[in-house]
Amino acid sequence: SQQGEEDPQALSIQEGENATMNCSYKTSINNLQWYRQNSGRGLVHLILIRSNEREKHSGRLRVTLDTSKKSSSLLITASRAADTASYFCATDASGGGTSYGKLTFGQGTILTVHP
Amino acid sequence: GAVVSQHPSWVICKSGTSVKIECRSLDFQATTMFWYRQFPKQSLMLMATSNEGSKATYEQGVEKDKFLINHASLTLSTLTVTSAHPEDSSFYICSARLVNGDTQYFGPGTRLTVL
Numbered sequence: 001s002q003q004g005e006e007d008p009q010a011l012s013i014q015e016g017e018n019a020t021m022n023c024s025y026k027t028s029i030n031n032l033q034w035y036r037q038n039s040g041r042g043l044v045h046l047i048l049i050r051s052n053e054r055e056k057h058s059g060r061l062r063v064t065l066d067t068s069k070k071s072s073s074l075l076i077t078a079s080r081a082a083d084t085a086s087y088f089c090a091t092d093a094s095g096g097g098t099s100y101g102k103l104t105f106g107q108g109t110i111l112t113v114h115p
Numbered sequence: 116g117a118v119v120s121q122h123p124s125w126v127i128c129k130s131g132t133s134v135k136i137e138c139r140s141l142d143f144q145a146t147t148m149f150w151y152r153q154f155p156k157q158s159l160m161l162m163a164t165s166n167e168g169s170k171a172t173y174e175q176g177v178e179k180d181k182f183l184i185n186h187a188s189l190t191l192s193t194l195t196v197t198s199a200h201p202e203d204s205s206f207y208i209c210s211a212r213l214v215n216g217d218t219q220y221f222g223p224g225t226r227l228t229v230l
Contacts, residue, residue, distance in 0.1 A: 031217055042223040101147055101212045105159045
């Protein structure tokens, strides 16, 4: 089964509003990463948060990590129509060796921002 | 930033033929590349980990004789779908990890359609 479960599956908001997406996982992790994917395209790396970090910011993005609850959230502030995309969390739970760097993706949240 | 390219971006082939997809890291060396498959409206599923100079490590349920992976140099990994069938139609995405880095950089993907 997928390591990461995301909610909501779909989110529709107006421009200027904030968008919050959540991700839960099941095993211990080294880090958790958030990616964005526009329809039919590749993934764009947004932010990485390590297991010993609790919060991280990058521009309009804010990511939190609660390892005790095995959950993370991605907040996009002051959303824009161009933020419309699918957002995935991915966990790196690898222990080293040939499995180092393996990512397990959540199901994703489809965000639609209406102008 | 680190750029990963894939070629071709899309391919249509007849059932029973083989298709080769290339993944290149353009401005960095990648000892490890990853191959993912994504079905419509679904998340990414890791197929295999490609290590330069050694055999690929396949995920459970992925047929290594059907999905041949070659990672002959630090900047190129190839995925060959042998004897393709319509159920192999999917979006194939590769990623590359910087040496001693945690972030994975994704290619733009290859859409394979098997008739």
